[in-house]
Amino acid sequence: MKIVCIGGGPAGLAFGLLMKQAHPAHDITVVERNRPYDTFGWGVVFSDATLENLRAADHETADAIEASFAHWDDIELQFKGRTIRSGGHGFVGIGRKKLLNILQARCEALGVKLVFETEAEDESAWPDADLVVASDGIHSRLRTKHAGVFQPQIVTRPNRYIWLGTKKRYEPFTFVFEKTEHGWFQAHVYQFDAETSTYIVECPETVWRAHGLDSASTEESIAFCERLFARDLAGAKLLSNARHQRGSAWLNFQQVKCRQWWLKTGGTSGHQHLVLMGDAVHTAHFAIGSGTKLALEDAIELARLFGRRGHDVADIGEVLAEYQRLRAVEVLRLQNAAWNAMEWFEICGERYCDTLEPEQFMYSLLTRSQRIGHENLRLRDRGWLEGFERWFAARSGLTVDTAAQPVPPMFTPFSLRGTTLPNRVVVSPMAQYRCVDGVPGEFHLVHLGARALGGAGLVMTEMTCPSADARITPGCPGLWNEAQRDAWARIVAFVHAESPAKIGVQLGHAGPKGSTNAPWQHTGADRPLAEGNWPLIAPSARPYLPDGAVPRAMDRADMDRVRDDFVRSTRLAAEAGFDWLELHCAHGYLLSAFISPLTNHRDDACGGPLENRLRYPLEMFAAVRAAWPADKPMSVRISAHDWVEGGITPADAVAIARAFKAVGADLIDCSSGQVSAEQQPVYGRMYQTPFADRVRHEAGIATMAVGAITEADHVNSIVSAGRADLCAIARPHLAHPAWTLQEAARIGYTGTEWPRPYLSGKPQMEALFQRARSS
Ligand SMILES: Cc1cc2nc3c(=O)[nH]c(=O)nc-3n(C[C@H](O)[C@H](O)[C@H](O)COP(=O)(O)OP(=O)(O)OC[C@H]3O[C@@H](n4cnc5c(N)ncnc54)[C@H](O)[C@@H]3O)c2cc1C
Numbered sequence: 001m002k003i004v005c006i007g008g009g010p011a012g013l014a015f016g017l018l019m020k021q022a023h024p025a026h027d028i029t030v031v032e033r034n035r036p037y038d039t040f041g042w043g044v045v046f047s048d049a050t051l052e053n054l055r056a057a058d059h060e061t062a063d064a065i066e067a068s069f070a071h072w073d074d075i076e077l078q079f080k081g082r083t084i085r086s087g088g089h090g091f092v093g094i095g096r097k098k099l100l101n102i103l104q105a106r107c108e109a110l111g112v113k114l115v116f117e118t119e120a121e122d123e124s125a126w127p128d129a130d131l132v133v134a135s136d137g138i139h140s141r142l143r144t145k146h147a148g149v150f151q152p153q154i155v156t157r158p159n160r161y162i163w164l165g166t167k168k169r170y171e172p173f174t175f176v177f178e179k180t181e182h183g184w185f186q187a188h189v190y191q192f193d194a195e196t197s198t199y200i201v202e203c204p205e206t207v208w209r210a211h212g213l214d215s216a217s218t219e220e221s222i223a224f225c226e227r228l229f230a231r232d233l234a235g236a237k238l239l240s241n242a243r244h245q246r247g248s249a250w251l252n253f254q255q256v257k258c259r260q261w262w263l264k265t266g267g268t269s270g271h272q273h274l275v276l277m278g279d280a281v282h283t284a285h286f287a288i289g290s291g292t293k294l295a296l297e298d299a300i301e302l303a304r305l306f307g308r309r310g311h312d313v314a315d316i317g318e319v320l321a322e323y324q325r326l327r328a329v330e331v332l333r334l335q336n337a338a339w340n341a342m343e344w345f346e347i348c349g350e351r352y353c354d355t356l357e358p359e360q361f362m363y364s365l366l367t368r369s370q371r372i373g374h375e376n377l378r379l380r381d382r383g384w385l386e387g388f389e390r391w392f393a394a395r396s397g398l399t400v401d402t403a404a405q406p407v408p409p410m411f412t413p414f415s416l417r418g419t420t421l422p423n424r425v426v427v428s429p430m431a432q433y434r435c436v437d438g439v440p441g442e443f444h445l446v447h448l449g450a451r452a453l454g455g456a457g458l459v460m461t462e463m464t465c466p467s468a469d470a471r472i473t474p475g476c477p478g479l480w481n482e483a484q485r486d487a488w489a490r491i492v493a494f495v496h497a498e499s500p501a502k503i504g505v506q507l508g509h510a511g512p513k514g515s516t517n518a519p520w521q522h523t524g525a526d527r528p529l530a531e532g533n534w535p536l537i538a539p540s541a542r543p544y545l546p547d548g549a550v551p552r553a554m555d556r557a558d559m560d561r562v563r564d565d566f567v568r569s570t571r572l573a574a575e576a577g578f579d580w581l582e583l584h585c586a587h588g589y590l591l592s593a594f595i596s597p598l599t600n601h602r603d604d605a606c607g608g609p610l611e612n613r614l615r616y617p618l619e620m621f622a623a624v625r626a627a628w629p630a631d632k633p634m635s636v637r638i639s640a641h642d643w644v645e646g647g648i649t650p651a652d653a654v655a656i657a658r659a660f661k662a663v664g665a666d667l668i669d670c671s672s673g674q675v676s677a678e679q680q681p682v683y684g685r686m687y688q689t690p691f692a693d694r695v696r697h698e699a700g701i702a703t704m705a706v707g708a709i710t711e712a713d714h715v716n717s718i719v720s721a722g723r724a725d726l727c728a729i730a731r732p733h734l735a736h737p738a739w740t741l742q743e744a745a746r747i748g749y750t751g752t753e754w755p756r757p758y759l760s761g762k763p764q765m766e767a768l769f770q771r772a773r774s775s
């Protein structure tokens with residue numbers, strides 16, 4: 001086979017040598033525009049696993065690389081005058097030049113032709129090649145030429161970075177944060193050979209411009225960074241080896257993804273193929289240092305697939321299809337993790353640097369990619385994590401006994417006003433459709449009672465309605481009369497008598513989504529009842545579903561009546577003894593429908609800009625707050641994202657949270673969606689937590705995260721990183737009333753309080769999980 005690799009970076013060189021090593025008869029050329037030892041950049045990082053993959057294919061290259069590695073285990077943070085270090089992170093670094101030299105030497109030894117100082121225009125210069133590998137890096141000319149087939153998506157990110165080096169040695173991987181009058185800068189620093197370290201300096205574009213760095217030369221930029229990081233550098237100089245680069249030495253990261261990775265170009269033989277590899281087909285932000293790893297693993301995989309097919313020219317198309325199929329999955333996984341880490345560095349200056357204390361900032365930094373959770377941090381460095389847990393417990397008001405097992409953040413108390421929850425787990429409101437005339441009965445006593453016995457810190461009722469016509473379905477609960485109040489009081493009394501849990505009521509009005517079936521009845525959820533429908537009200541006369549019942553637009557008299565109904569419910573809730581009240585302003589129900597521009601088309605003072613659309617929900621909040629005991633907290637559930645173009649966005653959610661905070665809200669419960677049937681939500685693990693995180697830091701108010709939080713590890717990492725104060729768990733609680741007690745046992749925490757009659761189940765469950773962990 002005749003193979004030409006255009007671009008002699010890690011991808012092109014590794015593929016060339018692996019193919020030649022496996023099949024010496026191949027005629028392989030690597031074409032590179034630079035001179036042999038001329039390259040950009042300093043050190044690169046990759047993992048032991050990549051090296052093992054390489055070793056399986058060519059142990060000589062792997063051995064040579066390993067001999068030149070700098071290994072390090074610790075991550076160190078320098079932040080606000082503090083230095084914090086945690087271990088067990090296991091990285092390896094190597095100079096980029098050194099890596100390329102090893103690959104070049106191995107290519108030469110095997111007989112791969114290396115052609116330097118040659119600019120390749122495209123594949124047409126090698127019409128007789130069977131396979132052309134476009135390993136020409138992030139700005140790939142070949143990818144651009146065939147953009148119609150490859151369909152690249154290129155996203156330019158807002159931060160600026162400069163890739164520098166220094167002769168100072170760093171034992172750990174070091175992050176240095178420095179604040180200037182215009183904002184925060186961060187440096188990512190790691191040693192890669194006996195005397196040299198990479199020093200990448202990064203900041204938001206606005207901060208970069210405010211310092212005039214957009215017009216600074218490379219020398220001026222280096223002088224600026226030396227002054228900024230003088231404390232860390234302690235006299236060491238920063239160095240650039242990108243002086244040949246045109247334009248600013250400060251770059252914006254570009255994420256590259258391609259739909260198609262290869263094509264048939266024909267050539268003279270008719271079977272020539274072109275394939276993209278490495279940065280040409282995908283990039284991953286340096287925040288998790290994986291670009292070189294991906295480039296090498298592309299080369300290893302493609303060479304392996306050719307080996308499996310016997311290196312037959314006739315199979316090239318099939319091999320390339322398989323290469324894309326296999327690599328695309330792994331690449332996407334890494335790109336997602338790199339994306340999270342990259343976003344963390346983009347927003348940390350604005351969101352976390354000023355608000356988080358160094359201990360919590362370190363935790364947030366370590367979990368930035370969201371691939372590493374709480375228990376994984378324990379595995380990496382138990383001492384550091386337990387120190388953090390004790391710090392967090394003390395911050396939560398616990399007296400810390402250093403001899404005892406530390407309390408995981410999930411099991412620390414949380415106080416608002418005069419109410420203290422025993423832990424951070426909330427049974428999220430979940431409609432059960434089991435009431436008659438709005439009166440909760442035996443089902444609710446068992447349902448809510450069991451979940452209080454099951455260890456959650458706060459048990460919320462489902463949406464409970466201030467009048468009969470405010471209900472979603474005829475089976476929904478109410479709080480408009482004394483019978484309902486007394487039925488709730490019985491449940492509240494049970495929870496208080498039998499468990500340490502608190503119990504909260506969620507008050508809400510269905511608005512345009514009322515008078516419908518339970519999900520399992522007739523035509524299903526959100527559909528009008530088969531019979532006995534009641535008239536609906538909403539901010540505007542628009543149905544939720546295109547063919548649904550059309551509500552009447554509320555007038556002032558309606559607004560007064562509904563507000564007074566909520567106030568009556570609030571008084572009844574206080575009489576029933578509830579500890580917490582949540583105003584439901586989410587999911588397209590009445591108050592949510594006022595807030596979203598998708599559902600509010602009013603032309604009075606309650607329509608138009610967000611400020612106006614919030615007027616009635618805020619009026620409602622103030623009236624309810626005034627009727628609710630001052631020592632009891634009130635939260636507001638919002639849809640922080642409508643997931644529809646033109647709807648509420650997470651930035652709006654911050655403004656909404658600020659407005660509720662100003663009228664006395666204690667916490668914002670950040671849900672999303674269900675406002676429009678057109679929604680296109682992006683689901684995934686903990687998918688709504690970014691909203692709680694953003695609201696918490698930008699609006700400066702406590703938050704509850706909810707949505708696909710399914711493990712103790714999720715709760716611990718969300719709460720520890722300060723992304724939310726509480727975690728609401730809905731569906732997992734349907735299957736496991738004792739979800740909290742079970743999750744405690746799963747992670748080996750034995751300090752939970754079990755109901756006394758259940759105590760003999762505790763050691764057994766703990767022992768079973770202990771056995772599972774150690775097997
Ligand atoms: C600041 C920064 C830090 C990074 N840190 C890390 C890290 O810590 N760990 C990590 O794994 N990765 C890191 N990377 C990414 C890493 O450098 C790349 O992902 C990796 O080099 C990709 O290898 P490649 O072979 O695909 O492309 P490249 O290394 O870019 O090689 C492409 C080669 O093609 C040549 N070329 C391009 N066009 C032509 C042409 N028309 N004719 C001839 N030759 C051509 C170029 O000169 C170049 O040598 C970092 C990147 C940056 C920007």
Ligand SMILES: Cc1cc2nc3c(=O)[nH]c(=O)nc-3n(C[C@H](O)[C@H](O)[C@H](O)COP(=O)(O)O)c2cc1C
Nearest residue numbers: 428429430431462463671706707708709729730731
């Ligand atoms: C059966 C069911 C009923 C629900 N009813 C309500 C409700 O009454 N009020 C509310 O705010 N959210 C309600 N939700 C949404 C949940 O509180 C929660 O936000 C959502 O299910 C996502 O959390 P999860 O991934 O843990 O299930 C309901 C969810 C389910 C599954």
